[in-house]
Structure formats: structure tokens, C-alpha cells
Amino acid sequence: MPPLSAKYSQFVMPDHINVVGTLFGGQMIAWIDLAAAKVSHRFFKGADVDGAVTRAIEQVEFKEPVFLGDWVNFTASIIKSSRTSISIEVEAKAEGRKGKPRLACVARVVMVAVKKDNKGLYQKTPHGKTL
Numbered sequence: 001m002p003p004l005s006a007k008y009s010q011f012v013m014p015d016h017i018n019v020v021g022t023l024f025g026g027q028m029i030a031w032i033d034l035a036a037a038k039v040s041h042r043f044f045k046g047a048d049v050d051g052a053v054t055r056a057i058e059q060v061e062f063k064e065p066v067f068l069g070d071w072v073n074f075t076a077s078i079i080k081s082s083r084t085s086i087s088i089e090v091e092a093k094a095e096g097r098k099g100k101p102r103l104a105c106v107a108r109v110v111m112v113a114v115k116k117d118n119k120g121l122y123q124k125t126p127h128g129k130t131l
């Protein structure tokens with residue numbers, strides 16, 4: 001059975017901070033996209049595909065601020081597999097020096113399997129993988 005989840009972590013550095021002193025939301029979305037890419041990379045191992053691209057980020061909810069020096073621990077889980085696409089739920093938990101991990105952000109990402117055609121262009125392709 002293919003792996004259905006992946007973990008990914010990032011450390012919040014000064015370059016990641018916005019003008020109100022918390023993690024910049026666009027940076028969080030980029031990390032969410034990478035976490036989704038990691039689980040799709042695992043899921044598509046053995047499939048006749050050349051990779052997967054992000055088709056949609058259907059929802060993103062920023063629930064708690066994240067601060068300089070926090071670790072952000074992502075869990076990306078595949079929740080649906082369709083003909084060319086997969087749906088992935090990503091949870092981001094912030095881990096500070098004190099206190100319990102906080103659920104900082106949740107998102108739903110759709111990635112589409114692609115294959116290179118004879119002109120060198122990447123086109124959607126059925127991936128043949130089921131949950």
C-alpha cells in the first residue's frame with residue numbers, strides 16, 4: 001500500500017517574518033505546498049508519471065500566529081485519489097520553546113499528476129493509484 005502521509009518541518013527565521021512580527025502567510029503557503037509535494041512524491045512512486053503540480057489550494061485557514069524561533073511541523077495526508085488528481089490535507093503545528101504545539105494552519109491542496117509529451121511539455125495524466 002502506498003504511503004498516505006508525510007512529515008516536513010521548517011524553522012522560523014528572521015527572513016520569514018512580516019511587519020507585525022509573525023510568520024508571513026505567503027511563506028506558510030509555500031511550505032504547505034512543499035509538504036503536499038512531499039506526500040505526492042511518495043504516493044506516486046512506481047506510477048507511470050513524471051511528477052505532480054499544484055492545481056488548486058482550495059482552502060487555507062490561519063488559526064494561530066507563528067513566531068520567530070518556532071518550529072513548524074507539517075503533516076500532509078492524502079484524503080482522496082481521483083483519475084489525474086489527488087487531494088491532500090495539510091496541518092501545520094507551531095512548536096515554541098514553551099507550551100504545547102499549536103495548530104497554526106490547515107489547508108487543502110489538489111495536485112495533478114503530469115507526464116512529459118513528445119514536445120517536452122508536461123500534460124496531466126491518469127496516475128492509476130488508489131487509496
Ligand SMILES: CC(C)(COP(=O)(O)OP(=O)(O)OC[C@H]1O[C@@H](n2cnc3c(N)ncnc32)[C@H](O)[C@@H]1OP(=O)(O)O)[C@@H](O)C(=O)NCCC(=O)NCCS
Nearest residue numbers: 052053054055056082083084085086110112114122123124
Ligand atoms: C495541472 C494541469 C496540468 C491540469 O490540466 P487541465 O487540463 O487544466 O486539467 P483539468 O482541468 O482536467 O483538471 C485536472 C484534474 O484537476 C482537478 N481540478 C481542476 N481544477 C480544480 C480545482 N479548481 N479544484 C480542485 N480540483 C481541480 C480536476 O477535477 C481533474 O481531476 P481528476 O482528473 O482527478 O478528476 C494544468 O492546469 C496546469 O499546468 N496548471 C498549472 C500548474 C502549475 O503551474 N502549478 C504551480 C507550480 S507546481
